[in-house]
Amino acid sequence: MSAGAQAAPIYPRVALIGLGLIASSMARAMKAEGLAGHIAGHARTAATREAALEIGFCDSIHDTAADAVRDADLVVLAVPVGAMEAVAAEIAPCLKPGATLTDVGSVKQAVVDAVGPHVPQGVHFIPGHPIAGTEHSGPHSGFATLFENRWWLLTPLPGTPTEAVARLRSLCEAMGSNVDLMDPPHHDLVLAVTSHTPHLIAYTMVGVAEHLRRVSNSEIIKYSAGGFRDLTRIAASDPTMWRDVFLTNKEATLDILGRFTEELFALQRAIRIGDGQALFDYFTRTRAIRRGIIEAGQDTAAPDFGRSKGTAA
């Protein structure tokens, strides 16, 4: 993001439906750069609306989604994937002709199926997904730099005007993101690999630890620095959001889970029969991907994510 003089807003009026980590980060990023003339917000619960009002990242807070989207040039659905259809049905009659409707759901085909049929003629529906987040949720957890150097995937449907896509893209880029276009099913497969299945196995491992009676929870907590604690961070993510991800990206997740189980069984067999060479070879290959991620600027090279107090000599 630049620190220079502010240009004209990309969208005169933006409506955010749902005011959690992603929407509140978007609001903060748009405010920091003057990307929206007016930001209207709506959240389902009064507590979240009050928190948003108090923090002040929106210009107006509305009790209903329908009110919030009136006259908006861009409407962002930032609710769990399972809640998108009801919201879309509610706001559809109030959407301004020529407006763009996007979402930030972690699954795309299910959103296309749920929201698409409700979108009125003349409104441009461009599904999207910022690959950014933390394990925290709610309006207090957002921050303006969340999207910096992260990828924002857009999955426009055939026939969407290129100007509408270009405008949304420029907003994502102005918030610090890199943008790629993709079709919805491929998005869902890629994310099943880089996000959905990793979350499921992290949740599972934490669940196993919690259920084990021969090892106490206090032992698990005390000795978690051996690797387990990293999984607990992933497994601390919002339960509603993740329930909906798995319910709506069922096929791709089950596909990748099947491959995961196959590979795990192969390694388990290598352990059982004492095949050290197979283990060594497997563990050597996986180092290259880590290097690639660091070189691509998608993670820090500092040991232990820079969490350790000391620095390597």
Add this chain to the structure above:
Amino acid sequence: MSAGAQAAPIYPRVALIGLGLIASSMARAMKAEGLAGHIAGHARTAATREAALEIGFCDSIHDTAADAVRDADLVVLAVPVGAMEAVAAEIAPCLKPGATLTDVGSVKQAVVDAVGPHVPQGVHFIPGHPIAGTEHSGPHSGFATLFENRWWLLTPLPGTPTEAVARLRSLCEAMGSNVDLMDPPHHDLVLAVTSHTPHLIAYTMVGVAEHLRRVSNSEIIKYSAGGFRDLTRIAASDPTMWRDVFLTNKEATLDILGRFTEELFALQRAIRIGDGQALFDYFTRTRAIRRGIIEAGQDTAAPDFGRSKGTAA
């Protein structure tokens, strides 16, 4: 660690066999606090010995382990678990009567079985395991504060003099660790949960991503911020060390893996049949363990391990 005047060393002469992440961190921590009068070091490869000489964390570097341990009051085996028996056999005739022999292996019963029979009468063998590390390895990766606020488990055998255990414990504590005593089989079960199985599933998930042909490696790298990149850090750990861990902690790892697969299948079934309540309940319970780890000071509460550039408002 204190910054005040230095007391007498806890051990006049310490020998480190193996000069990777753990031993080089121990050397730096002992030097910083004056805990050892003289630190002798040995590594198997000339390249590591030369690196250690150049960095200067040892007072003397020896071409053989037998040379390094002569006259040492404390000998630390910091080599992969699979290499411990050969080293123990080599150094046994050179160990000073009354000396303490310890190790830093991630598995304890196998080390007891491999090293124990070689330990001469009058030498106190106290197996140990610092639950600390990063994904980096080698003599350059060590730092003096690696052990601060981490647990160091000691698994002394019956009949070990309490003074010898107390002395080793005081060294670990002086390097910043908390110390717990445990019997070797229980250690191996606890670590199978908090470290070994998490590493295996991380290696597996990274392997799955790498083998998948429908998703390119470049896509996996670009969109890794959704959770996957955390697993790649764990899966970047030293392959030799981890091969040996799984070969030598076979039973406990297979036991926990069996439970992991069971739970994973239960969640997979919930996804397949669309049981959202089961998923939501499971994902809610796992949040408590994360809170416990943060409250116990074993991880940072900062979102995303503090890796994100921004701070939450």
